[in-house]
Amino acid sequence: MNNIYDNIKPFLNLIDENEQIILAGHTSPDGDAVSACFALAMALEKLGKKPIILLEDYSVSLEHIKGHHFVYKEDYKNLENVSLFVTLDCGDIERLGEAKDIFEKAKNTVNIDHHISNNNFGKLNIVNTKASSTSEIVFEIINSINKLDLDIATAIYTGLVFDTGGFKHNCTTKRTHEIAGELIQLGVDSPKVHSNILTMHTLQNSKLLAKSIDNIYIEDDIIISTLSNQEIISLGCTSKDTGNIVQYLLDTQNINVSVLLYEKDNNTIKASFRSKKVDVNEIASKFGGGGHILAAGATIKDMTLEQAKEAILQQIKNAK
16 A cells, blocks of 8 residues: 555554544435445444444435444434544535534544545545545555455445446546455455446436436536425435436436536535536535535535526536
8 A cells, every 4th residue: 555545554543542433424425425434334343343423314225235223313412522533435524514513523533535625624634536435445444454344345345336336437446446356255246236326226216317307407518407305305205315316417418517406405405516527526616515526516505496506507617
């Protein structure tokens, strides 16, 4: 490993010094955030630690991963005197959502991430922007202490598949494939993971996909779709049923940028960006978000869906 991972050893020292360790992913957690949290939590438990994961609702497509019992279901205010707080796949402190207050009060904080927008907000940072995913970084950490097992390997492999789009995105490297090979050698059911993450979908997801197609707006090579909270509820769905819709929109012929905007029940709008060549990380940053050059996200407040659509459309035009 290169010097990007020099902070793994200090991180392991912090683990040795603490029994209870808080882990958290970003708001509206995706497959990489959830997988990285669960993989690290399982490894910590093998070390005799007591991990607690702070996560918002996540996709049912991740149910094949072990570790759901680590997710904290009580009021976050009950978590006091936190000594070690670890963020995973979180590009900036604001994306911690309700967990932000706990992070800021924690004695020791560790930031593990791969987003180019990450500003090293932890007291200790393990950030590799060349890694395919945060799960890839978690592999390097867990592998260094020889705590890999099939359950942990399955979680990590799931994160790799999710963030690389099945190893087709340009974030996929030789090292990504090497890690995937090692995980499969441990017994990971690769076809099952690929099916769960990339092809299998729920009826609710199909309903939202159909509605999002009905709501699309296309201008030149830009496609934007919106889903109001009322529309989501009327279809018997929730915001966690929006998985993969923005990627489906990007795969439309002659489209180079796709955006999905959907309202959440707390009067905020979630924006998901995908692109084939435009830097959507820069666009997302205009709205307080970030991510990768070709995949990013943001949470927008104080705008209607239509206002957000027009503002984002203008930013995309300016970036081209």
